Amino acid sequence: MDGVTRQAPPVLADQGFFWVGVEREERAGGLMAAGQMFVQYMVPAARRHALPVVMVHGGGGQGLDYLGTPDGRPGWATAFLRHGYAVYVVDRTALGRSPYHPELHGPLGPPPTYGLMRGRFVAPELTPDAYPQAVLHTQWPGGTAVGDPVLDQFMAGQGPSVADLARVHADIQRCAAALLDRIGPAVLVTHSAGGSFGWLAADARPGQVRAILAVEPQGPPFAAAPGGELSWGLTAVPMRFDPPAAAPGEIGRELRAAPRPGLQDCFVQAEPARQLPNLREVPVAVVTAEASWKAAEDHGMVDFLRQAGVPAEHLRLEEHGLRGNGHMMMIERNSDEIAALLCDWIRRRAA
Template identity: 45%
Template sequence: MTHTPPHLDDRIEPITIRTGFLWIPGEQIPTPHGTLPRGPLYVEWLAPAEVTRPHPLVLVHGGGGQGTDWLGTPDGRQGWAYDLVRAGYAVYVVDRPGHGRSPHHPEGLGPTAPPLPLEFASFLFAPPESADAHTQWPWERGFDGPEFQQLTSAMGFFLADFAEGQRLDGERLAALLDRIGPAVLVTHSAGSPGGWLAANRRPDLVKAIVAVEPMGPPYADFPGLGEITYGLTYAELTTEPPIDAPEQLKADPAAHRVPGLSGTPIAVVTGSASGSAAQSPPLVDFLNTVGADAELLPLEDSGIVGNGHGLILEANSAETVKPVIAWLDALEESR
């Protein structure tokens, strides 16, 4: 008699995949202990036996998370990465510098901000006051629920220098694109600035962007961080024509184009029960003002309701990915 470990889900559809990993090294820096690579990027890749899609996907996790956010869900199912592989894509899952398997040391990356507490995770992913509408987080709401513990065990911290953290994200993602070629970026939450910056640095290598519940709205003022300096990012964006100070972009965004975003197809995905969804319409407007071809992709327009900010992790994650795959399919058909 065979035995299935309790954490394995018999409902998972078998799939033959190829896997591996690589590193995008950081620049070498001197320290009192010798030379260190600064902020290397860990990249795990997955691909079907036969890749049928023309461009790979680069999955960029949010906030204090890590690449495992794309690989599995708090209740033990396979995550979006596997759904996208089943759809024929080669997928690259990154751990942003200083997160997950991308090591952090203060002599390389500087000090960290305070750790993200469980209260913040509850507020962001499973707010009790939204329980009636937030029906796709069906697990216990509270610190003791096993799914909540699975989610929060993966959470880390930001760099104290938030702008520098975003700059590093953009630079390392750009270097990954140099290695793998043209790709589509798929970002979640506070991972979105790294996507905007990577496109800004490598405009010819980003074919499209899917921003899931992205950070915003433009120029939001976050406690302890201040206003989003460049509207989309705290780290510097380059524009055409160039600006001498970020205030110029804020004063007249229509007078500027952002290389890498100008003309780029962008889908901004929102959940119907997410407290963050309201920030996305003004973000889409701003993206289009600076030249992007951006559109809002609310899940409810596809008949998918009850999702919150963590829609890539929730009980119907295999459904929430389908409108994204359909959007990518339509994009390829239009080319």
């Protein structure tokens, strides 16, 4: 948009796209492709890191959440390219450039409204009683009134998701495994409802996931979510536990008190806790913004992961001098500074 200062784009050695996880389903009209996940890739000419980064969007978003910002700046994909990483940006099944049809994918949930998205993502500070951290939000890159062009650009890219959470997670795991089978070892950057991609990919292909940056992942553990419940703790579909669990009800849970005021109590496993053996060698960072509603609950995800033997740490942006961010930190004013923090973490922690 007007007034945005632009750097020269990074020089690419290669770029392209493909789909993974293509299934074939027979319907009355004939044999059809279904369940696929779109993948766009970009490889910088000045590549400095062997491991590529896979970027996975959240809820009703799409890969464009990483390609640019609604006020016209380059997105995290460009920032990571400038830091020397090859980047793979996905559109999860039935979202974005992965075609949706109700006969193949099931019904959708409701479309997002301006009111919902403004209160959750754009301007939580306008409803400061919603949660304790809402008043701290300052980083939205445009106006907040209906009719603002930046707000319209953001809303235009948001849509409904498939209504059945278990089906969403099953598609995620199948497509994540297929992607890693094709590209090999990678670092995963996941966001929000795409957070299950990291846990399920590492569970299905533990040797291929070298690190996970879970940006405000869906949770907290065992929580109700749109279309279902995280009945397996982190996911709505089975994961491998040790000792094994044949059904979600076998995983005991207990409420752990919040570590300080302003945070909420969250469920963890009842002791002795089952372990997640396929994630025990995978460095994980849960990344949380200062002014998101997730600031009050993401500690629960970290507690669950550590309890299950996963080497997880909590990156709270404000502890690194990055203040005022909300849930959509990758499109906010200081998105490049946040990307630099994440790239530094990968450099230090990913083998």
